[in-house]
Amino acid sequence: MPTVTLHEIESLAEQESARHHHYYIGVEHLFIALTKLENGLSNAVLESCGLEPRFIRYSIRQVIGVNEDRRYWPGFKLTPRARKIFEKVQYYAGIHNPSERDLLLAILDEGDSIPIRVMQEMGADIEYIRRTASNWSTRSKSEVPAVTIQSNVPLSDDERKVLQRMFRNYQRIEVERQLSGGYTAARLLVVRPYQPHRAEARVVVKIDTRSNILYEKRHYDAYVKDTLPPTTARLLDNPALPEDSLLGGLKYTLIQPSGSSDPIDLSSHADSLSGIELGSIIQTNIYDVYAEGWWSQRQRYRFGVWREYEHILPPALEITLSSSQYPVADHVLEPLGTWSRRNTIQVGDTVELRHFTVQKIRPEQNTLQVTAGYGPEAVNRTSKIEIIGLEGEISNYHLGDVIESLFGIVQRTREQILHAQVEQLSPPFDISADSIYGPESVGTLPNPLHHVNHLLDRRLSGYLSIIHGDLHLANILIGPAGDAWLIDFGLTREGHTLFDWATLEVSVLATVIAPRTPNGWEGVWGTIRLLKMINQNQSIAHLRNPVTDALDALRAIREIVGKNLARPNLWSEYYIALALLALRGLSWETTTSIDARRLLFLTAALAVQAADEAESSLIGSDVTRDGFGSQIDKLSAYDIDISEEDLD
Template structure:
């Protein structure tokens, strides 16, 4: 038989390479569109469009609770060799819109991009807007190819615009004229009955409702630690506040910021020898303490979470102390474990500069305060001028009244006075005795988008009638005197741009703010629990105000001490690597009107740093670091 043979097999061949299209990466994103579905004539509001990555999860949240919110999934191709941009535009004939043209944003992988427009209605009724977004792929540097573009999103919006009482603009104007005439008649009646004096401050009767009078128990012993000293008035306030107890033990005193108030941790002891819960007592000028209590009742009591320190009862003052400068006491609940008293955030960060404390502060109080925002357009000086030194310091002089007339309606922006000039000062309705009891702060009336005139009067008694005064210092003179010996290390003079910055118009937001978020008003208790005290300045304001002030505090009290020299601090600042500042800037990014434009916060921080130069309990190194921060910001903002 024939020998078997193996069937030949085809030799393997190497396939010829064929060109294949490169499959681009597709990034999952959501489009968020947020808008007001109702507006009134004369109001303005904001429309926000965002392109949000969804790789790490996604929760849709409106920035403003009363806004409508729509989301849509949009796949975003990212071909190799191209950079991605997104172009958005808003149109609407029934509105004044800003900005009005195409708005292009670079779209980094994994990062959110957003657009915001302000709108003001021109006429009432149902109005229509249209918003669209296009994706634009541009060849990267050195790569071949051409620009491509594709429509990614388009949507029409209906906004119901109402006018006064549902009237047409003509009818509303006519009603306004009639109302003005009626109001003028009522004004004449009121003027005849009550005179022309205007005072927006609470009446003595209203003040009395939020202030209790206490009779001191002269037999109550007060035990103080170490060499702590109390004034007779402070001792009497404690003896009135705890008059039914057998004794009072002061365990600790907290540093109380810059107001001249004193804050104590106190253990009250009952007649049977048992100890009541620890409590915190703050003592300060009576008017300031009263205001703190009223702000607490308005902005804190029913709005912030229970971890906030709670005021236990209305403040207490002494019946026999009626003169200006009298003090009052306020009692807070104390959140701690036995043997573990709270410490200020300053003390904690000096020992352990963990940014988690800052993030916890925002996560605890942000949802109820800083993130409850509304659109707000303002001149920067209107919100931030109060951080700076007074516009002028005046000393009373004997003799006849002469020179320029100063009153509470003066616009400080156009007020030019020189040191040594003699002026006539009219009485101010808002006159507050300063800590130390030797001078007064006089505050005028803001108007026309400008801040109030602020003066320091070098006398404990404010003028009750027109008085002659001499200008002993002006704001810019003070700032230049305080910084004359500071090395700028080649940076520009930050003071040269101050007036320009104060005049800038900011498109931002408004919310409830603490108003004095210094490191001593944030306490840290057991388990890292963070809570707030001191609500004397709490009210409506620019949310970035709090964090600009807090960052200036971090620079003055923590970072300056850690770095040890102005040059070392500037190196740290320019590297941008400090964990505390990084965490704080994450927070401020969430509070910006437009996260793509940090200038809103840079301006706030610039003014907060310059304003902190006025504090006498900040050392020279801290002030130098604050000055360098303002100079570095000035270099970025005013090239």
């Protein structure tokens, strides 16, 4: 084991402190420095105690946060506790040079510090870690044998590393199969771990990029662990995050109906259910069971629609980088500005982007996505701009980096991107006109693409609660007793309560109702006519066919929405959410049929109309004065969470 000097550790701690703009050295910075010594004793000790150094580091950073104040401060002062620790290090070292081990022991002895609390929250036994550290010898590490991995599916080296780390205390594991059904790039594996003489229960391993894994874990801890009933996929252990891999993994309990060896999610199961049955699962097994912890724990708030919904739409702009730096660009754009929902920027305009954060990197496509901040929180992902045609330069960018300044030329606006998506649906109407002329039974609908910016710019009164954030049918599983279980908490957050229900309605439309709809635009218009009747609360009971049957599931969702409207009977709050979430579906080219996307587009048109009608029918009543005037604006709860280099 290479020996590091205390001085080297101190300078790592200073770097850590500087990047949080702290300008002092506390125990937390020292401990993070220890976890950054790749082949260090601390990491070996922590790992052998079942703790993940990278995860500890991440969690400490979450606790200490970034100081907004970026002014220069000469020198780094030791906090009193850090000073005490250094005195102890000297004492332990005696006549020798102080070592990494001396520092680790001194920190472990000091008690109630942030790193200690973070590790205790992970279930660590600090006394045991201390004993392991003081007895540690260089040979200890090689005593942990590799786990034998038998697999029925191909695994990459990085995926193997994650499994090695996750199951290090087992003799062998068998990767039985892989699950499909998710819409992200995550890999889901069913794994059976074995100890020498017995097999243990199968688990589901979710492997994804480190950042996604860390976010899912953090959101699970914050919003799921203590709030939801037992019918929730349980996260087992802390995430596995090998230092030398870009991937990480989470371990969940496997959920499957009794008697079956396959999990069933509602999107693949919905076909065999009647609309009434599906509706009753949604109402009884989802809403009634989880509302108490989530949707019903809510507060009123006023919000700009863009804060909750802009991130689900295509980027506000698509630009190419410009090699020449103009002294002045046509537009200087900052994150969270109003530019992203106004029609003032044209194709060919030059723009300067200031202080945008790298949110996504797609090397295969040579594109980069920059946004207001970093992470999956809605507001962080607003002000989205796609930078295209990057070729070789792409390796200069890293997730979470804040780019001070960048010049580009506008290639497409969001409206044009949406237009192109609708063009792919071969619309029999003029998509650049203001109105869409449907069959007589439906009449004229507004072109939703011409309303996007206006909708985003509106302010609404609503409820703020914990929401699932991705409540579609494939994230609801049928459990052993035929009950419904929620999974996939990567986007769980505090947000607009109706976001979940509009998401679920779009999911039901795309995966249950569209397949039952007769083909082509004509069939789609037929379903739209029924939806219009539902919006207007007319009975469709006399029109029995597979579509009307499935629409009973929507009625259940609408009943739930009715209970969660901020202003009773002011349905525009919901229709605006529905219009924007339905438009998101236009981009699901690879997973969603053309007819399903046609249905979503017209659903958006219908929703824009319904929002309008809901409001005009209430003109003159007190509702138009728009609720909660005196309530505090909750926007301050949405501080941007820029965790620049949380992941290195």
